[in-house]
Amino acid sequence: MNRKELHDKLCKEADELTAKYDPCKIKTADGVTTCTGKEICCAPCDYLSPEGCTIKSLGCKLYFCYAVQKKYPEVVREMHKIRNKAKKYRLIKMREPFKEKEI
Numbered sequence: 001m002n003r004k005e006l007h008d009k010l011c012k013e014a015d016e017l018t019a020k021y022d023p024c025k026i027k028t029a030d031g032v033t034t035c036t037g038k039e040i041c042c043a044p045c046d047y048l049s050p051e052g053c054t055i056k057s058l059g060c061k062l063y064f065c066y067a068v069q070k071k072y073p074e075v076v077r078e079m080h081k082i083r084n085k086a087k088k089y090r091l092i093k094m095r096e097p098f099k100e101k102e103i
Helices: 001-020 064-071 073-088
Strands: 027-028 033-034
Touching: 033 073, 064 073
Parallel strands: none
Antiparallel strands: 027 033
16 A cells, blocks of 8 residues: 555545544534634635535644544544554645655
């Protein structure tokens, strides 16, 4: 398995955990967007769409604010397992589209 395939696999694992637990609880009602924390961590990101993240970035997928870390420690523990694999293979800073030298 090359680095891109491993990156994609770990992104999928992170997405599945996030979908299963929904730790951020991002909701929009009457034009107001709320989440588990006080502010939506990824709100200023250029890659955020109404449907969610538009790129595969492990650095983003594996980050949780303090409020989520405190409220959902089991999710954070599982994400740390993915983070450890990503760090081992230097995949944390990779994101699609990949630069040829990253693969």
